[in-house]
Amino acid sequence: MKSILIICLIYVLMCSHADAQVCPDTATYKQARAVIQDMDRILAPTGIQEAYKTKIGGIDQWLNVRGQDKENPIILFIHGGPAAPLTPEIWQFQRPIEEYFTVVNWDQRGAGKTFGEVDPDSISDSIHIANYVDDAIEVAEHIRSKYHKNKIILMAHSWGTIIGLNAALKRPDLFYSYVGIGQVINTRDNERISFDYALEQAKAHKNTVAINELESIAPYPGDQPITRDRIITARKWAQFYGGLSAYRENSDYYFKAPLLSPDYDDSDRCAIDKGNMYTLGRILPEFLNVDLTGIHSFPIPVVMFMGRHDYTTPTMPTAIWLKKVKAPYKxxxxxxxxxxxxxxxxxxxxxxxxxxxxxxLAADSTKRSN
Known part of the structure; x- marks a missing residue:
């Protein structure tokens, strides 16, 4: 079975081998999940560990909340994709962060556990960037109220950075700061830089298969429509040469992580690919027009985490934007x-x-401007 797994806003990796599926379950997986679940239990009296659904944007959407001390600042972490929920991967990296922050992961509309809550046809007309931004704001307001916080930290990854940055612009009063990881600034610039990198690497490695495939869509993106097939061709080779995970030809550690997640059951795991495909077909035209280069001032402190080898959302446009933008702190x-x-x-x-x-910044939101 071929499945197309989309990560970090339509930067697509084609997984053509059957064992890439995250739906199958076995006794071995169940035993492994039980170990991870036991390790991940938060037992501190001051801590919090809960997962629940609540009405956001008129539909039930899922939140996962974890932290060792309720008094710590709260991070709302907006996942990538579109519809690539972070919750089934947090067991891999999040636990140390929970010592110093309470972290809220939110399955967006059309993603993960939230995808399973509604008839997909009932939300088809709502798959628009503006609605995701409004959802993020509503989630932030819910968190502030439920956990008695004045403000929270907004952090986002890849596709989520489009939502997060716009949410911070629209409601800066909700947030101490904004943290972008793999920030999207301009989609067409990203596509061009990523393609150029892939072709350069293919030629350096004398990979004739890659060269032929990439040259078949050149110039990219050029003046032709940026179709799903062209994206797959371009991204496949950029990611093969470490543009998704540095020094790696694949990222199975990420794509197969839901198999061991104690937070997702079998139906939730199967919903990941379904949500990817459902959302991709509806959001692609809007995504391809994303251009945040016109934002010259930012109302709250902004911090960008940039991978030196990132050719999924190339970092140079982010570095250029950050240098020019005016903000209270950056x-x-x-x-x-x-x-x-x-x-x-x-x-x-x-x-x-x-x-x-x-x-x-959660204690002092009045830093001087750079």
Missing amino acids: EGVWFERSSHMIPWEEPGKMLVSLLKYVRP
Whole structure:
């Protein structure tokens, strides 16, 4: 069975081998999940560990909340995709962060556990960026109220950065700061940079198969429509040469992580691919027109985590944008051994960077402008 798994906003990786599925279940997987579930239990009296659905944007949407101390600042982490929920992967990297923050992961409309809550036809007309932004704001308001916080930290990855950055612009009063990981600034620029990298690497490695496939869609994106098939061809080779996970030809550690997630049952795991495909067909035209280069000022502190080897959402446009934007506080942090998957690739540096650059902003939101 072929399945197309979409990560970080339509930056697509084609998985053509049958064992890439995340639906099958066995006794071995169940036993492994039981071990992970036991390890991940939060037992501290001050802690919080809960998963629940609540009305957001008129439909039931799922939240996963974890932290060792309720008094810690709250991070709302907006996942990538579209419809690539983070909840079934958090067991891989999030636990150390929970010592210093309470982390809320939200399955967006059309994604993961939320996808299973509604008849897909009933929300088909709502799959628009503006609605995701409004959902994020409503989730933030819910979190502030439920957990008695004045403000929260907004953090986003890949596709989620489009939602997060726009939510911060629309309701800056809700957030201490914004953290972008694999930030999307301009989709067409990203596509061009990623393609050029893939072709350069293919030629350097004398990979005739890759060269022929890439040259068949050149110039890319050019003036032709950016179709799903062209995206797959371009992204497949950029990711093969480490543009998704640095120094790796594939990212099975990520795509197969739901098999071991204690937070998802079998139907939730099967819904991941279904949600990907459902959302992709509806959001692609809007995504291809994303251009945030016209944003010259930002109302709250902004921190960008940038993978040096990221050719899924290439980092140079983000670095250029960050240098020019005016904000109360801004910081760009380079992850030298990472590509697009910073939380997985350099979890230690990510934690240290959150503590150094982000956590202080939750106590002091009046930093001087750079």
